[in-house]
Amino acid sequence: MLFDFAKIPHDQAYKLCVASVVPRPVAWVVSQDREGQVNAAPYSFFNVFSDNPVVVAIGCSQRAPGTPKDTLANIEATGQFVVNLVSAANADQMNITAVDFPAGVNEVTEAGLTTTPSTMVRVPRIAESPVALECEILQFVPTNGHTIVLGRVVAMHIDDDCVLDAAKFYVDTPKLDLVGRMHGRGWYARTTDRIEIPRIPLAEWEARKKA
Numbered sequence: 001m002l003f004d005f006a007k008i009p010h011d012q013a014y015k016l017c018v019a020s021v022v023p024r025p026v027a028w029v030v031s032q033d034r035e036g037q038v039n040a041a042p043y044s045f046f047n048v049f050s051d052n053p054v055v056v057a058i059g060c061s062q063r064a065p066g067t068p069k070d071t072l073a074n075i076e077a078t079g080q081f082v083v084n085l086v087s088a089a090n091a092d093q094m095n096i097t098a099v100d101f102p103a104g105v106n107e108v109t110e111a112g113l114t115t116t117p118s119t120m121v122r123v124p125r126i127a128e129s130p131v132a133l134e135c136e137i138l139q140f141v142p143t144n145g146h147t148i149v150l151g152r153v154v155a156m157h158i159d160d161d162c163v164l165d166a167a168k169f170y171v172d173t174p175k176l177d178l179v180g181r182m183h184g185r186g187w188y189a190r191t192t193d194r195i196e197i198p199r200i201p202l203a204e205w206e207a208r209k210k211a
């Protein structure tokens with residue numbers, strides 16, 4: 001079935017996208033307002049896109065027409081944020097931080113979580129999260145209703161337990177036990193069901209075709 005986005009209201013296009021572009025990693029974004037009040041919220045319009053510099057993108061919709069969500073307002077105010085990744089152990093707490101709290105409520109405290117200072121940015125990270133990316137704003141890309149936040153990652157924390165070999169930069173990815181967002185408002189996928197598909201060198205592919 002073809003869906004022509006020129007003819008589809010954006011909220012229906014949203015439904016098609018979030019139900020089929022899955023699983024999506026969840027950026028559990030910590031930000032601060034000018035007074036230092038901490039805010040946390042999950043964003044699954046998220047991924048990492050390059051390595052030099054390391055750039056992440058997050059799609060923030062509006063709280064109401066013309067009113068930004070607190071995360072975007074804070075990043076606009078301070079230019080900094082931290083993307084924490086969500087393990088299965090933290091998934092319920094992540095969901096609490098998505099409650100539509102008014103500005104000024106500390107979602108980290110509401111969810112029974114703690115923060116710990118970051119290294120390169122003033123915004124703290126979530127202590128319970130196994131991975132945290134410290135970010136500075138690179139660019140805001142406004143679209144109709146969304147603002148895509150491009151962040152330059154200046155440092156990354158990974159739980160010591162989940163680093164296999166620091167000298168080789170090897171991470172124990174299964175141990176991170178991260179979740180991804182699936183369809184609808186409440187479905188997630190765990191990363192416990194994995195398959196390995198080794199890359200195929202061209203010579204091997206050609207040999208296989210001749211066999």
Ligand SMILES: Cc1cc2nc3c(=O)[nH]c(=O)nc-3n(C[C@H](O)[C@H](O)[C@H](O)COP(=O)(O)O)c2cc1C
Pocket residue numbers: 026039040041042043044045046059060061062063068069070071072094095097098099100101181
């Ligand atoms: C798993 C998950 C992913 C979400 N992803 C997004 C997203 O990509 N963009 C967005 O605008 N809101 C997203 N939301 C909704 C926000 O988290 C929610 O509106 C939150 O209250 C915003 O908080 P803030 O105003 O403190 O930034 C998501 C919610 C959940 C539970």
